[in-house]
Amino acid sequence: MPEVLKAPLVVEFPFTRSLGPVQSAFLTGLRERVVLGVKTTDGRTLVPPVEYDPVTAEEIRELVEVAPTGTVTTWAWNPGPRRGQPLATPFAWALVRLDGADTALLHALDVPGPDAVHTGLRVRVRWAEDRTGAITDIACFEPYDHEGEPARPTDHTGEFEDRITGIVAPARLDYTYSPGRAQSAYITALSEQRTVGERCPSCRKVYVPPRGACPTCGVPTAEQVEVGPRGTVTTFCIVNIKAKNLDIEVPYVYAHIALDGAGLALHGRIGGIPYDKVRMGLRVEPVWTEGARYPDHYRPTGEPDADYDTYKELL
Amino acid sequence: MSKEPVAVVGIGQTKHVAARRDVSIAGLVREAAQRALDDAESTWADIDAVVIGKAPDFFEGVMMPELYLADALGAVGKPMLRVHTAGSVGGSTALVAANLVAARVHGTVLTLAFEKQSESNAMWGLSLPIPFQQPLLAGAGGFFAPHVRAYMRRSGAPDTIGSLVAYKDRRNALKNPYAHLHEHDITLEKVQASPMLWDPIRYSETCPSSDGACAMILTDRAGAARSPRPPAWMLGGAMRSEPTLFAGKDAVSPQAGKDCAADVYRQAGISDPRRDIDAVEMYVPFSWYEPMWLENLGFAAEGEGWKLTESGVTELDGDLPVNMSGGVLSTNPIGASGMIRFAEAALQVRGQAGEHQVDGARRVLGHAYGGGSQFFSMWLVGARPPES
Numbered sequence: 001m002p003e004v005l006k007a008p009l010v011v012e013f014p015f016t017r018s019l020g021p022v023q024s025a026f027l028t029g030l031r032e033r034v035v036l037g038v039k040t041t042d043g044r045t046l047v048p049p050v051e052y053d054p055v056t057a058e059e060i061r062e063l064v065e066v067a068p069t070g071t072v073t074t075w076a077w078n079p080g081p082r083r084g085q086p087l088a089t090p091f092a093w094a095l096v097r098l099d100g101a102d103t104a105l106l107h108a109l110d111v112p113g114p115d116a117v118h119t120g121l122r123v124r125v126r127w128a129e130d131r132t133g134a135i136t137d138i139a140c141f142e143p144y145d146h147e148g149e150p151a152r153p154t155d156h157t158g159e160f161e162d163r164i165t166g167i168v169a170p171a172r173l174d175y176t177y178s179p180g181r182a183q184s185a186y187i188t189a190l191s192e193q194r195t196v197g198e199r200c201p202s203c204r205k206v207y208v209p210p211r212g213a214c215p216t217c218g219v220p221t222a223e224q225v226e227v228g229p230r231g232t233v234t235t236f237c238i239v240n241i242k243a244k245n246l247d248i249e250v251p252y253v254y255a256h257i258a259l260d261g262a263g264l265a266l267h268g269r270i271g272g273i274p275y276d277k278v279r280m281g282l283r284v285e286p287v288w289t290e291g292a293r294y295p296d297h298y299r300p301t302g303e304p305d306a307d308y309d310t311y312k313e314l315l
Numbered sequence: 316m317s318k319e320p321v322a323v324v325g326i327g328q329t330k331h332v333a334a335r336r337d338v339s340i341a342g343l344v345r346e347a348a349q350r351a352l353d354d355a356e357s358t359w360a361d362i363d364a365v366v367i368g369k370a371p372d373f374f375e376g377v378m379m380p381e382l383y384l385a386d387a388l389g390a391v392g393k394p395m396l397r398v399h400t401a402g403s404v405g406g407s408t409a410l411v412a413a414n415l416v417a418a419r420v421h422g423t424v425l426t427l428a429f430e431k432q433s434e435s436n437a438m439w440g441l442s443l444p445i446p447f448q449q450p451l452l453a454g455a456g457g458f459f460a461p462h463v464r465a466y467m468r469r470s471g472a473p474d475t476i477g478s479l480v481a482y483k484d485r486r487n488a489l490k491n492p493y494a495h496l497h498e499h500d501i502t503l504e505k506v507q508a509s510p511m512l513w514d515p516i517r518y519s520e521t522c523p524s525s526d527g528a529c530a531m532i533l534t535d536r537a538g539a540a541r542s543p544r545p546p547a548w549m550l551g552g553a554m555r556s557e558p559t560l561f562a563g564k565d566a567v568s569p570q571a572g573k574d575c576a577a578d579v580y581r582q583a584g585i586s587d588p589r590r591d592i593d594a595v596e597m598y599v600p601f602s603w604y605e606p607m608w609l610e611n612l613g614f615a616a617e618g619e620g621w622k623l624t625e626s627g628v629t630e631l632d633g634d635l636p637v638n639m640s641g642g643v644l645s646t647n648p649i650g651a652s653g654m655i656r657f658a659e660a661a662l663q664v665r666g667q668a669g670e671h672q673v674d675g676a677r678r679v680l681g682h683a684y685g686g687g688s689q690f691f692s693m694w695l696v697g698a699r700p701p702e703s
Binding site for chain 1: 440469
């Protein structure tokens, strides 16, 4: 059995967030070294603040300032920090109830080892040097054994100069992608410039690319069948706008191509003919470029056009 | 035991726009939900469960947004669930909520769908570069345009039809205060002169990218009896799916769409949809899908749908108005778009559609599809309760 392919897949995007009134005040506050919470209908103080009361569902907007000191309510040790986490050295993930708050905030706690942290530990905010209006403006928490006045939340307007109204929240997911047995065989055959699909034992249709099963009959497919290399343009559109990340001059023709013997059309670009001369039924063949996994495009073979009835089920 | 009849007693939408930078996602959904509650003259305490829908998580990058939105939707201490069926999700979300009422699991359910497209890029979210695979050579319009050409070939429709649909929908949108696009100076000539993006689809024949939310309050007979305004009654509702690509797929008129409509009509006792249904809100992201869906939904014989469009039957004052609200062509917060179709159908039979009201609309179809014509969801609502 041929090798099943695998490759890393990184999905990454800088999402933007409109903050709304409450998160806007909270994050701008962090930039100014002020931690804000919000009062619920029943008088509790939530830090971090939310826009709607978790109990009554009422809109809540009464902001209060709480202390930058607090108490660890629970924690977990993180022996191997990953990229993008608050600290590069091992640290504790801690829930910290700030003085004046009724709920706890999740953040990193910088301590030398798990023996140095316990529930009830007194801590304080370590502010980041460069603050932009983000949760990372709190670099982390650190132990702080000073006993002071028990802090009470104090009213705050939430007004700041130059308020943050939106943030960029980059997200990244790291996968290992495998196309599976059937597609691996298809891709391996492509490297020899052959197109190999799989025939369904029940309906006899040939799937290109193969999926390892027939979605109509619900049975596994195994019988390999080479199709093409020639085929028929069954339908198409003329692309007049340049797509991002695609180095193709517009206009070009994006077509559905039914390779001879295939049970459904695959997609490709048509070249070697003026874009406005492409038509349904045009007979085409693949054009390969050195080292490419897929045909660069398909070009006319010069055969007479296929009759509509021969491909009307393959649009 | 027969099903509990399901009534729509509250409808709320945000004013759909390109970017709602003034609100968080929570603030956006809250606005629609609060308006639906106000319409029903209900409070959060009247809601027994919340069913929420949106398109893929990658569209905003908030994984499992329903967790974060529980506070904003008054769902704490109540059942809450999220539905996902790509672009049709707004419709299927409403149907999941309706089924909870029909099955007498809950008396009153808040259902809501949203998209805040400005927080991301839907095109990116739909075309992640998968290793070993050939990149898609065209955008969303490029994906659908070959199907439109196939329809034109099959039906012999003249190439003017697409522009007629866009011109109609954009004019209808002018009568809908919640619609995103309000092109006051729209003319047929302008639509026809707009750039051909993915030939045969012109720029003006494509949908915008919107931020918006839509919410409905669904309730049982007892709840409907307390409704301050006329309820809309669900007369039939169904969902169907099929693969995006398979050997034998009819992308022009997918079997799943036909089966879904047939199921709805059977439930509602509709034998001739063209005669028995007064208006349709259908999911038309590219204008040519109007004639295509007219055929798929049984309003015209195969190859004849474009004749209804061309002869003015689908105009607001026509015999079978289609997309009175301006449709997806005028407003497209993707995840919410299906629910907007369902809600606009309900507004019509309640007589609450304002300037885009169709006089005497008694039975109106709401339709949604998504995922490369993979998912279909539809409901038929009426001004009178179903006959049991």
